Amino acid sequence: MDEARWEVPAGHLEDGDEALEAAVREWTEETGATFPKDAEQVGTWVSEDGSFQGFVFRTAHEEEIELGTPDGEEISGIAWWDLDDLDEPEIRSKLRDSLDRVEPILERAEKASPRPGPGGHREEPLVKHHVKKVRKALAAQVSPPAVAASFAALAGPAAVAGAAALAGLAVSFGATLSISMGALQVAILGVWADSWLAGAKSGRDSLDEHGIRVPSEDPLDQAIDKVDWDKWTPGKAPPAWDLPGFEDVSQELGQLITGISETTREEIVKTVKVFVDGRVAHVPWGPSDVAELAREIESCVNDANRAMLIARTEVNRAMTQGAQDLFRRAGIAWFDLVTHPDACPICVAIREANPHPVSDQADTPPIHPNCRCSTAPARGRQ
Ligand SMILES: [Zn+2]
Helix, strand or coil: CCCCCCCCCCCCCCCCCCCHHHHHHHHHHHHHCCCCCCCCCEEEEEECCCEEEEEEEECCCCCHHCCCCCHHHHHHCCCCCCCCHHCCCCCCCEEEEEHHHHHHHHHHHHHCCCCCCCCCCHHHHHCCCCCCCHHHHCCEEEECHHHHHHHHHHHHHHHHHHHHHHHHHHHHHHCCCCCCCHHHHHHHHHHHHHHHHHHHHHHHHHHHCCCCCCCCCCCCHHHHHCCCCCCCCCCCCCHHHHHHHHHHHHHHHHHHHHHHHHHHHHHHHHHHHHHHHHCCCCCCHHHHHHHHHHHHHHHHCCCHHHHHHHHHHHHHHHHHHHHHHHHHHCCCCEEEEECCCCCCCHHHHHCCCEEEEEEHHHHCCCCCCCCCCCCEEEECCC
């Protein structure tokens, strides 16, 4: 066998094939995976000699797509690659060349529909940067093997008493479970420090557009000026507690972190209940049962969708609050909801009822995590 190289899934057109249809077929055959229904086509490219056409799709969570097993003949390995790692020597050179066509397509797609308003383009990089940290922090809230082992130790005798006893045991076990909050605290503070300052900068730009000035000695206004916004990247904000006015949000964050942790507890209890339901007749549990329970708990806490929902919600909330903090400092008492083109009819109706008093929490984004609306300063109703 020739030396193996990494390559993207590809193949030839068969009779009557449309190029896209053939590409999806080859992708499915070679990865052994189901083509994700929610994948969004963001572009296509053709090689210089015109012999290849490539299609670029985006999906929210590639880790949720289960890749198949290589056939060992044509394919000796299947893996996801980070674009940044694709200059390794074991990449086929043709693939490297085509990256010059793929990368601009992806960059355009990222910029296609940012959060509306000035500085809105910072939202997606913030989400992308922080979602990984949030997910790690969620996964670190418990040790799945330890949780599985301690539940199994309790469940041994109870299993004899049947399904109801086991379900009850899962609930009382859940109440005593210790959920670690340290890593989550660090992750959420990171999201907030970063997004709140970026939001304050958006707020100031938005005030500028309306010709409104914040008093120049305002400490938050000065903190904004310490950042070189043209070179800004997520993850480099000053520590949260150094930001003027940040103490006002920290108590709220304590409640948020407790709330997330309680949801983790509930989700673990649900997972354990589902697991015991299938195991009542199967006692006593052996090591492989305990290992399987540990795997179930692992996939419950290490949840990409939940991490994305939290990251999206908190980035949006922090950006909005940062902006509104600056509005208040400039004496603004009313705001307009500015909707994203993808916003839902509920958000559109709220926009049609503009303006809203700044005390109107219910109509302040994030109203829905995926609607990505923002706010602008407004004149009050007469
Ligand atoms: Zn909405």
